[in-house]
């Protein structure tokens with residue numbers, strides 16, 4: 125099994141990123157059938173939406189530090205932690221894929237239009253071409269397993285279409301890409317359970333306001349956000365996405381954070397009020413974040429170590445993707 129996944133460093137990580145992606149990376153990295161697991165800070169993707177060039181380099185390092193604090197264990201050989209911009213073969217492969225990707229495939233994607241609505245000034249080719257670079261990120265390593273949340277499915281479909289088209293034009297090169305089953309694939313906003321929890325919100329990029337719990341939020345911030353989280357009418361604590369989307373979302377978060385099945389939690393809270401449930405949820409989230417935040421503080425006191433870890437992984441990544449690039453270029457007559 126070859127695994128690839130990544131996150132845009134447009135702000136620090138929120139609980140949705142953790143439950144929908146990073147938690148699964150950590151589980152997958154040590155599986156005996158994992159031959160290679162590459163996790164990226166997708167800094168080229170991150171510059172397709174507004175960002176601050178003065179703080180960006182540190183922001184990228186901070187996200188890498190968050191991955192390690194959450195339990196990612198890059199050894200530079202089998203488990204790699206990279207910055208996308210430091211492995212230039214990703215963008216080289218993206219250019220080659222650009223020459224075989226019909227514009228109509230990208231026009232079909234909702235993500236481009238959604239981002240454009242949020243930042244109308246960012247109407248550029250990079251944003252439009254985002255999915256082609258993502259396909260290159262994955263296929264450069266010939267990864268077949270991509271642990272991502274549900275919002276990325278349209279991008280995974282395009283990746284498979286590009287792989288298929290390349291194979292049909294130049295000969296069998298890439299296998300199909302699959303997303304493993306992920307329990308926390310769709311964590312919703314605490315303020316509006318119809319929207320996903322996201323780092324780009326009305327509060328501005330990277331400032332999730334009350335909508336998202338950030339992994340680096342203080343205990344009081346967590347408590348306040350959960351206290352303010354919207355609930356549904358009625359008083360029963362029951363998982364029912366249609367009738368009770370807000371409580372269902374809070375139940376999902378609770379269940380994933382403490383590794384308890386939802387029916388068990390429903391039973392536990394059958395005679396309890398929303399506020400008792402929310403108080404308990406706040407405390408389990410605070411306890412869950414504590415070791416992560418302690419590790420983050422410890423690692424962050426020595427940023428050179430993170431930089432060295434990244435460089436070691438990036439060197440190996442370049443070796444791996446260079447062989448794919450060589451094969452692709454030869455097949456394309458370059």
Ligand code: TYM
Nearest residue numbers: 129130131132140141144145258272273309310311320321
């Ligand atoms: P990004 O940065 O938007 O999100 C990173 C990961 O977090 C997941 N996620 C969520 N999961 C559950 N609930 C949520 N509310 C939630 N919000 C985010 C996302 O599904 C994703 O797994 N395009 C990617 C970055 C990327 C990438 C790649 C991923 C670039 N190249 C190659 C995999 C493979 C993105 O924007 O993720």
